Amino acid sequence: MTARAAAALETRAALLDAGLEIAEQHGLSGMSVNRVVAVAGVAKGTFYVHFPDRDAFLSALHQRFHEQSGQAVAAALGRHAPGRIRLQAAMTAYFEVCLSHRGVKALVLEARNTPGVAAEVADRNAAFAALAEPDLRAMGWPEAGTAVRLVVAMCAELAMAELAAGERDERGRQVLWQLLTRLDLNA
Incomplete structure (x- = not known):
């Protein structure tokens, strides 16, 4: 696995971890893309690289x-x-x-x-x-x-x-x- 692929997997995992944290605190209704990227510490565009919606x-x-x-x-x-x-x-x-x-x-x-x-x-x-x-x-x-x-x-x-x-x-x-x-x- 290349360093770039490993970094992409790590970023995807960070987004998913952020989602679970938000789900625990706010439920799914409180989960927005903006909140997920803020918790994960990545740019909003990064979210859409990994997930279409x-x-x-x-x-x-x-x-x-x-x-x-x-x-x-x-x-x-x-x-x-x-x-x-x-x-x-x-x-x-x-x-x-x-x-x-x-x-x-x-x-x-x-x-x-x-x-x-x-x-x-x-x-x-x-x-x-x-x-x-x-x-x-x-x-x-x-x-x-x-x-x-x-x-x-x-x-x-x-x-x-x-x-x-x-x-x-x-x-x-x-x-x-x-x-x-x-x-x-x-x-």
Whole structure:
């Protein structure tokens, strides 16, 4: 990689980091190109070298979060055979990634309602649900595709509660694990 390419990647990362900082403090509604470049310490034109518009920037923020959480979830999935234990490990990995990244609450809540980004967010979320479908099948659910959407919704709700509190909700996790145990038709 050339020095110029490395510098471009560094600048892009600085813009995305600035976006997460702004999302944490002001939500997506408070995110403007002017604010992003001010926080990143670059010229406004630099933003447009990396992103054609605000929606492309929001999509890149969500994509980066999706990649980071996807790596953590994939690592958790790889340690277990399909089933409840694997599903719980994947959910735990997702919760931990959410708590460790600034601005994720705004991305998880608001990005899916941003018209220019919503379809991409929905596709990425569907990919996560597809990862959990074998677990529901292994738990005895013949309609695993439908059941997984509901399980993912429970996971998302708990993630949002933890993000709002800024810490793990140990009781909420315990109840979720109890629900998963009861959903395991093969237990």
